[in-house]
Amino acid sequence: MGFSAATRHLRLTVTALNSGCWASVRAFEVYDRPLFDPSLDLALGRTATSSSNESSALGPGNAVDGNPASLWSSAFSDPQWLQVDLGSVQSIGRVVLSWENA
Known part of the structure; x- marks a missing residue:
C-alpha cells in the first residue's frame, strides 16, 4: 500500500512494550513513489542522526550508507529514534526499513 507525503526529515521512533530494548536498523530507505528502484533511494548518503548509539561503530550514518x-x-532504553535529513522537502511514497536479525 502506498502513501504520499512531502517532508525534509523522516524519523523512526522505536519503543518496546514494558521494557527497554536496542533498536537496530540495517537500512532506512526512502523513495518518491510506491514502486521503487533501489538506485533512487532519497536517503542514501544523507545526514542521519539518532537519540543514542550503542557504540561509535554503530552510528546513524550506517543506516543510510x-x-x-x-x-x-x-x-538499551526507550524510546529511541533514528532520523534522516533529505536535504530539502521531498515527495515521499515509500519507506523501507531493514531491521537487524536479532
Missing part, C-alpha cells in the same frame, strides 16, 4: 552489512544500533 547503502551497505547491508553495517547497522545503526541504539543504547
Whole structure:
C-alpha cells in the first residue's frame, strides 16, 4: 500500500512494550513513489542522526550508507529514534526499513 507525503526529515521512533530494548536498523530507505528502484533511494548518503548509539561503530550514518552489512544500533532504553535529513522537502511514497536479525 502506498502513501504520499512531502517532508525534509523522516524519523523512526522505536519503543518496546514494558521494557527497554536496542533498536537496530540495517537500512532506512526512502523513495518518491510506491514502486521503487533501489538506485533512487532519497536517503542514501544523507545526514542521519539518532537519540543514542550503542557504540561509535554503530552510528546513524550506517543506516543510510547503502551497505547491508553495517547497522545503526541504539543504547538499551526507550524510546529511541533514528532520523534522516533529505536535504530539502521531498515527495515521499515509500519507506523501507531493514531491521537487524536479532
